[in-house]
Amino acid sequence: MIAILEIQDLHVSYRSSGGGLCPALTSVSFGLMPGEIMGVLGESGSGKSTLAGSLVRLLPANARITRGAVQFEGTDLLRANADELRQIRGRRISLIFQEPSLALHPTMRVGEQVRQVLAAHDSLGKGALNEQTRQVFDQVFPEEPDRISHSYPHQLSGGQRQRVLIAQAIACGPSVVIADEPTASLDPTTQMEILGVFRNLREKLGLAMIFITHNPALLCGFADRVLVLYAGKVAECGSAETVLASPRHPYTKALFHSIPTVFDRPGNTRKTKLPAILGDSARSLPIRGCPFEPRCTEKMDICKEREPAAVNLSASHTVSCFKYES
Amino acid sequence: MKVEATIGKNMQPLLRVENLVKRYAKQSLAGTPEEFLALDGVSFTVFPGTTLAVVGESGSGKSTLAACLACLESPTAGSIWFAGREIAKLEERASRQIRPQIQVIFQDPASSLNPRWSVMEVLAEPLILQRKFTREEIDRGISSLLERVGLSPDIVERSPTELSGGQRQRLAIARALALEPKLLILDEALSALDCSVQAQIANLLVELQGSLEMTYLFITHDLAMAAHLADEIAVMDRGRIVEQGQAQKILKQPEQETTRQLLAAVPRLTLVPPLLEQ
Numbered sequence: 149m150i151a152i153l154e155i156q157d158l159h160v161s162y163r164s165s166g167g168g169l170c171p172a173l174t175s176v177s178f179g180l181m182p183g184e185i186m187g188v189l190g191e192s193g194s195g196k197s198t199l200a201g202s203l204v205r206l207l208p209a210n211a212r213i214t215r216g217a218v219q220f221e222g223t224d225l226l227r228a229n230a231d232e233l234r235q236i237r238g239r240r241i242s243l244i245f246q247e248p249s250l251a252l253h254p255t256m257r258v259g260e261q262v263r264q265v266l267a268a269h270d271s272l273g274k275g276a277l278n279e280q281t282r283q284v285f286d287q288v289f290p291e292e293p294d295r296i297s298h299s300y301p302h303q304l305s306g307g308q309r310q311r312v313l314i315a316q317a318i319a320c321g322p323s324v325v326i327a328d329e330p331t332a333s334l335d336p337t338t339q340m341e342i343l344g345v346f347r348n349l350r351e352k353l354g355l356a357m358i359f360i361t362h363n364p365a366l367l368c369g370f371a372d373r374v375l376v377l378y379a380g381k382v383a384e385c386g387s388a389e390t391v392l393a394s395p396r397h398p399y400t401k402a403l404f405h406s407i408p409t410v411f412d413r414p415g416n417t418r419k420t421k422l423p424a425i426l427g428d429s430a431r432s433l434p435i436r437g438c439p440f441e442p443r444c445t446e447k448m449d450i451c452k453e454r455e456p457a458a459v460n461l462s463a464s465h466t467v468s469c470f471k472y473e474s
Numbered sequence: 475m476k477v478e479a480t481i482g483k484n485m486q487p488l489l490r491v492e493n494l495v496k497r498y499a500k501q502s503l504a505g506t507p508e509e510f511l512a513l514d515g516v517s518f519t520v521f522p523g524t525t526l527a528v529v530g531e532s533g534s535g536k537s538t539l540a541a542c543l544a545c546l547e548s549p550t551a552g553s554i555w556f557a558g559r560e561i562a563k564l565e566e567r568a569s570r571q572i573r574p575q576i577q578v579i580f581q582d583p584a585s586s587l588n589p590r591w592s593v594m595e596v597l598a599e600p601l602i603l604q605r606k607f608t609r610e611e612i613d614r615g616i617s618s619l620l621e622r623v624g625l626s627p628d629i630v631e632r633s634p635t636e637l638s639g640g641q642r643q644r645l646a647i648a649r650a651l652a653l654e655p656k657l658l659i660l661d662e663a664l665s666a667l668d669c670s671v672q673a674q675i676a677n678l679l680v681e682l683q684g685s686l687e688m689t690y691l692f693i694t695h696d697l698a699m700a701a702h703l704a705d706e707i708a709v710m711d712r713g714r715i716v717e718q719g720q721a722q723k724i725l726k727q728p729e730q731e732t733t734r735q736l737l738a739a740v741p742r743l744t745l746v747p748p749l750l751e752q
Contacts, residue, residue, distance in 0.1 A: 406670050
């Protein structure tokens with residue numbers, strides 16, 4: 149099977165006010181298969197949102213894509229012109245943002261907001277447009293499509309607003325949806341509900357998804373593959389079962405270990421300390437060597453000297469760490 | 475069980491809430507006045523040096539409860555006993571003496587810290603407002619607060635916007651500790667942070683509780699973190715506490731449907747044994 153979206157050696161930097169270039173993503177490569185859910189895991193500042201933005205070229209003005217290619221349906225999105233991009237954004241690849249209350253127009257009924265997405269991309273008659281809007285609402289709100297589409301954003305709950313964003317994202321029948329922390333502002337019950345909506349749509353519409361989050365637990369039982377970003381570099385990538393159950397990169401291991409569980413782990417009494425990762429990624433980036441070295445508990449001498457390359461542990465599992473280099 | 479062991483028999487509760495009710499007036503679209511019952515007869519006690527986690531979905535009344543306890547909202551009915559004093563219906567003057575002893579840490583440190591102030595100003599404000607400290611005492615206070623929360627003293631000149639999320643929440647905690655409160659209300663204080671930073675801040679909270687005998691009311695929708703930090707858990711649903719008791723017991727044998735639903739919604743990582751043994 150060939151990838152529907154292929155990211156090759158992507159480098160993105162931000163120009164700082166002083167004029168220097170600050171790297172946000174360094175040599176990120178992966179392919180997204182049709183119908184696949186790729187979970188992208190990383191902490192603030194690891195480059196997750198830069199990745200989402202660069203795939204459809206929606207980056208702040210001071211961002212520079214310095215190298216790489218993003219192949220999608222025969223086009224390199226990084227070299228596409230504005231017209232080509234407009235054809236693709238929202239229609240073939242759509243983006244869902246974190247904060248649903250900021251992404252919706254406060255004084256426009258949500259039905260109209262979905263209709264406008266359709267109207268912007270398809271030259272349909274009024275009747276066909278309304279019919280298609282209704283179908284989209286049927287899919288996302290099977291219980292009460294009409295009531296919701298006539299509501300204003302403030303009349304809806306956080307979960308319902310997030311569903312409206314999903315409706316906008318799938319309105320034109322895209323083949324790829326990029327969701328940037330779509331559940332971060334929701335409570336756990338609603339989070340699960342939204343993951344359920346995504347899972348359903350994947351089955352019904354065969355959508356491929358890039359799901360960006362900082363919470364590894366959300367990806368359990370949801371993502372097919374997981375890509376772990378640290379300081380703009382791919383630390384680990386593999387199938388969700390492998391990475392989530394037996395991570396290999398010291399960062400991934402430490403991250404998973406720092407999350408409390410509902411039930412005590414054996415031998416773990418309450419009010420003990422969580423095994424947190426010490427330090428702070430933004431402030432501890434070394435000039436040379438592995439970016440995680442200053443915080444790593446398994447570091448070796450070589451880690452200070454140069455950067456580890458990706459090591460293939462199996463056909464589908466790669467880790468960038470010297471521990472696995474033979 | 476654990477709670478009783480640590481508090482001893484004759485210890486007084488720090489906080490006792492009885493039948494707390496908060497009604498908000500709201501207007502329906504037709505213009506007729508309606509009432510919304512945010513808290514519907516909430517009662518509980520918290521002993522000094524312990525943590526009570528209040529969990530529930532959005533809209534269950536958790537934050538209204540926090541606001542009433544912090545004297546930011548006045549309850550419609552019921553009473554709040556704090557350190558032996560009824561504080562639910564205090565006059566403005568009297569509540570000024572109580573408020574410093576109850577501090578709140580909010581969810582988003584980015585919006586709870588003034589971006590135009592320096593770290594120094596953020597920490598000095600509560601001390602200056604008390605009008606009983608000299609400049610030297612304030613300076614000394616600031617450096618010991620920074621040390622206590624694990625922030626480096628060289629950041630005093632910086633603005634909160636120049637700090638990372640974890641540093642900002644440490645600053646919010648330092649500010650809350652400035653007046654040596656007895657009760658800290660943590661209103662979703664960890665939810666906006668990254669997982670790895672959450673663990674660091676959770677550890678700081680555990681450490682401060684140990685060294686300062688701090689009492690926490692931890693409001694959250696994260697059951698796993700509640701299980702880690704709390705002695706007792708109270709589960710809220712539509713303005714009522716539906717289940718309350720020792721943390722591990724509530725999680726292992728939930729009696730109410732609401733609790734079961736909350737538990738079922740917790741996303742979990744099931745790590746394979748080799749990692750657990752490390």
